[in-house]
Amino acid sequence: MTAHDVEPDRVVHPGKPVTVDRYTVGARINHWITAASLILLALSGLALFHPSLFFLSGLFGGGQFTRFIHPWIGVVLFFSFFGLFIRFWKANLWKREDGAWLTRFRDVLANHEENAPEVGKYNAGQKFVFWAMSILIVILISSGLVVWDQYFSAYTTVGQQRVALLIHAIAAVAIIGVWIIHFYSAFWVRGTIPAMTRGSVTGGWAWRHHRKWLRELVTKPGGRSGSKPAE
Amino acid sequence: MFPPIANPSVTDVTPRFSEKDLVRRSASTVPAPAERLTEVAKLIDVSKCIGCKACQTACIEWNDTHPAVGVNAGVYENPPDLTPDMFTLMRFSEWDNPETNNLEWLIRKDGCMHCEDPGCLKACPAPGAIVQYSNGIVDFVHENCIGCGYCIKGCPFDIPRISRVDHTAYKCTLCSDRVAVGQGPACAKACPTQAIVFGTKEEMKQHTEGRITDLKARGYANAGLYDPPGVGGTHVMYVLHHADQPELYSGLPKEPRISPLVEAWKGITKYAGLTVLGVAAGVGLLHHLVMGPNRVSDTDEENAERLVRNDGHDSA
Numbered sequence: 001m002t003a004h005d006v007e008p009d010r011v012v013h014p015g016k017p018v019t020v021d022r023y024t025v026g027a028r029i030n031h032w033i034t035a036a037s038l039i040l041l042a043l044s045g046l047a048l049f050h051p052s053l054f055f056l057s058g059l060f061g062g063g064q065f066t067r068f069i070h071p072w073i074g075v076v077l078f079f080s081f082f083g084l085f086i087r088f089w090k091a092n093l094w095k096r097e098d099g100a101w102l103t104r105f106r107d108v109l110a111n112h113e114e115n116a117p118e119v120g121k122y123n124a125g126q127k128f129v130f131w132a133m134s135i136l137i138v139i140l141i142s143s144g145l146v147v148w149d150q151y152f153s154a155y156t157t158v159g160q161q162r163v164a165l166l167i168h169a170i171a172a173v174a175i176i177g178v179w180i181i182h183f184y185s186a187f188w189v190r191g192t193i194p195a196m197t198r199g200s201v202t203g204g205w206a207w208r209h210h211r212k213w214l215r216e217l218v219t220k221p222g223g224r225s226g227s228k229p230a231e
Numbered sequence: 232m233f234p235p236i237a238n239p240s241v242t243d244v245t246p247r248f249s250e251k252d253l254v255r256r257s258a259s260t261v262p263a264p265a266e267r268l269t270e271v272a273k274l275i276d277v278s279k280c281i282g283c284k285a286c287q288t289a290c291i292e293w294n295d296t297h298p299a300v301g302v303n304a305g306v307y308e309n310p311p312d313l314t315p316d317m318f319t320l321m322r323f324s325e326w327d328n329p330e331t332n333n334l335e336w337l338i339r340k341d342g343c344m345h346c347e348d349p350g351c352l353k354a355c356p357a358p359g360a361i362v363q364y365s366n367g368i369v370d371f372v373h374e375n376c377i378g379c380g381y382c383i384k385g386c387p388f389d390i391p392r393i394s395r396v397d398h399t400a401y402k403c404t405l406c407s408d409r410v411a412v413g414q415g416p417a418c419a420k421a422c423p424t425q426a427i428v429f430g431t432k433e434e435m436k437q438h439t440e441g442r443i444t445d446l447k448a449r450g451y452a453n454a455g456l457y458d459p460p461g462v463g464g465t466h467v468m469y470v471l472h473h474a475d476q477p478e479l480y481s482g483l484p485k486e487p488r489i490s491p492l493v494e495a496w497k498g499i500t501k502y503a504g505l506t507v508l509g510v511a512a513g514v515g516l517l518h519h520l521v522m523g524p525n526r527v528s529d530t531d532e533e534n535a536e537r538l539v540r541n542d543g544h545d546s547a
Contacts, residue, residue: 014539017532048356048379050501051258063357063377064398109518111525149380149393162384162492169496173504177511184515189525203535204527214535219543 012217018203020217022195030083031196037077042176044070049169071148078141085134091121092131097212098124118211129182136175143168233428233438236415246411248364255363257355268366272432273405273416274439275340276470277480278446278454279426282307282321282338289421290319293406315394318342318403319418322481331450339469339480340418340427343390343403345369347463350489351402353497354385360400367432367466368407373399385497387462387487405466435468442470461488 013019023031044066047056057066097117101108102124104116116123122130146156146164153161186192191205206214248268253261291298296316301309307323319342326335349369352361360375361382371382371391378398382391391400406416414420415429422428428438439456446454455474458464469483477483538545 012539014536016536018535018539050505051356051358054258054356054358057377063375067377067379067398109522111522113525147380147384149378149383150395150398153380153383153393158384158389159490162490162496165381165384166492166496166500169500169504173500173507176508180508180511180515184519188515188519188522191527202527202532203539204529204532207535207538208527208531214538215543218539 012203012214013200018206019200020203020206020214021200022206023199025199027084027087028196028199030080030087034077034080034084037073037080038175038179040073041070041077042172042179044073045172046176049172068150071144074141074144078137081133081137088130089134092127094127095120098127113208118215119209119213120216121210121213123209125181125185129178129185132178133175133182136171136178139171140168140175143171233425233430235425236413236420236429239412239414244412247413248366248411250362252365253362254365255349255352256359257352257357257361259358264365266365268364270367270432271405271410271430271466272367272435273345273419273427273429273467274435274470275467276426276428276442277337277339278442278451278470278472279424280321280338280340281424281426282323282336283423284309284321285421285423286340286418286427287317287319287321289417290403291317293409293417294318294404313341313390313392313402315392315396315401318401324479324481326479335472337473337480339483341388341390341481343369343405343467344388344462344487345403345405345466346387347465348489350385350387350462350493351382351391351400352385353489354381354493356381364407366410368405368410369466370404370407371400371402373397376400385489385493387484387489403467432464432466439468439470446470446472457483459484459487461486 011021013021043056044060046053047060047063047066048054048070054063057063060066060069097119100117101119105125107113107115108123108125143164145152147161147168156164186196189209191202195201203214206217252264252268254264254267255261290296296318298310298314298316301311303309304311308320310317310320313320319340322339322341324337324339326337327333328335345367346369347367349361349363352363352369355361356379357375357377360372360377361369362372363369376399378393378400380391380393380400382400383389383393391402393400406414406418409416410429416427419427419429428435430438436456436458443454443456451472453475454470454472457469457471457474457477469477469480471477471480471483473479477485534545
């Protein structure tokens with residue numbers, strides 16, 4: 001081993017197995033605030049969306065409180081996600097290999113990821129989730145403010161509020177759909193969840209799913225000793 | 232002259248309708264009532280209205296609301312708009328009739344129309360917050376209201392208002408409590424010119440015919456009844472001298488109907504949305520059953536270990 005190779009605070013920790021730092025503690029806290037907000041928003045929103053789900057309002061102490069708290073959780077989610085956006089947007093820019101990866105999407109779904117090209121920190125599917133969340137959250141907060149009757153009803157016409165309600169409902173369904181993709185992928189690709197709980201993944205996980213990222217971490221001096229883990 | 236409703240008796244009267252007469256209940260279903268009550272209606276004859284606001288006063292008094300003392304904004308409307316404490320409002324408009332060169336003062340008593348197809352009820356997400364009785368009265372049940380304001384979006388007439396005090400929606404009840412014991416609405420009782428009359432919907436329509444004949448004889452060729460079919464008819468109807476142009480009366484909509492946006496939101500979006508989410512979850516489950524988890528293999532770990540050991544090179 002060479003001198004610059006192994007440092008105690010580096011991103012890639014040799015061992016059996018190798019562990020690789022993926023998310024800082026700040027990013028993880030930020031993520032879980034966002035996650036809790038999104039789930040609470042989905043539950044309270046669905047309660048108001050379909051009569052057969054109105055019982056969900058009981059989780060929030062009844063209809064009045066559900067109506068009151070839903071928009072405020074939305075505000076928390078917006079700022080919390082904004083933090084994630086600042087952290088992750090660069091790593092989610094579209095790269096040349098993403099197109100090639102997508103052409104092999106069938107192989108990926110069939111657990112034959114080895115047929116797809118090596119990708120960096122995020123693959124095209126993760127990038128889709130990131131950008132879909134970003135766009136939908138902007139749509140949801142803007143349409144949500146329009147229909148936030150208690151504070152903002154005076155600033156728009158009823159006609160505009162009707163448009164906003166329809167957009168809000170459709171965007172909400174879409175973001176719950178994106179969340180299902182996000183949640184299922186984290187579960188299906190085993191070894192992913194520790195990235196957001198303990199902050200690290202195994203070397204094998206990085207090798208299998210984000211080999212380009214792993215190579216960069218191992219070879220780049222900047223990605224190793226003393227530097228913050230990439231986000 | 233329409234026969235006035237008799238004064239109430241001083242003995243207790245059993246209510247004539249109750250929860251068992253509901254035909255619609257927001258965000259829930261009700262069993263069909265055994266028999267439909269006779270449909271009631273309030274008829275507002277705009278041509279007879281003198282703008283005295285006795286109806287507004289009677290409404291405040293009967294419903295025991297306490298609207299704040301307003302300010303003179305330079306117009307006759309007072310308050311300037313419907314509020315959670317003002318269920319009915321005289322709206323005044325001045326119209327220069329181009330055919331006669333007459334300035335016409337068109338005064339309309341605004342308030343809930345008690346639609347046969349109520350947009351407020353269809354938009355409401357709270358079970359039982361809005362109900363419709365088989366006699367046609369649409370009523371708000373405050374203990375079930377969550378204050379979301381969806382009823383405002385659903386209403387084609389812009390009637391409900393949310394109270395900033397108790398965060399529930401308010402509107403004209405058609406004095407359902409009075410009607411239940413054989414009385415007419417307070418506004419009708421107070422009207423000095425019988426511009427507001429109340430009875431069965433059939434009676435009101437018959438009464439209208441005489442009024443329209445009279446108005447036509449007086450030169451209002453387009454006089455007619457406002458009972459818009461787009462909302463299935465209403466249980467508050469107007470006699471208008473210019474029934475061909477209801478907009479003249481402070482923007483009374485010509486062809487009111489529940490907005491297609493609201494229909495889409497409460498119809499296809501609701502069902503398609505839940506279906507899409509159900510299918511997405513189902514596809515995930517199926518994928519996992521068929522394909523199984525994507526696990527990291529020992530080879531992957533060994534490859535990573537070799538990569539780290541060899542300082543970024545795949546092989547030694």
